Amino acid sequence: MNRCEDRHEPKYKITYKPAKGQNYCPEWLVCEHCYDKRHFGSDDITQSVETLFSKNTA
Numbered sequence: 788m789n790r791c792e793d794r795h796e797p798k799y800k801i802t803y804k805p806a807k808g809q810n811y812c813p814e815w816l817v818c819e820h821c822y823d824k825r826h827f828g829s830d831d832i833t834q835s836v837e838t839l840f841s842k843n844t845a
Contacts, residue, residue: 788814791821800837801827 790797797816805812812834817827827833 788816791815791817791826795821797839798822800839802834802837803828803832804834 795818798819799817799822801815801817801822803813803815815827816839821827
């Protein structure tokens with residue numbers, strides 16, 4: 788699985804639509820900062836966006 792940056796804490800799991808004629812759907816773990824900047828594509832290429840829950844909750 789791909790990550791926006793190794794030192795960033797993932798907050799979202801983005802699954803992209805497969806390329807035409809392919810079955811592989813790339814998945815990325817993305818932090819809130821990078822997701823807000825929309826570096827990770829537009830709605831027309833994303834299949835799903837899941838919010839991840841932190842294991843470090845108080």
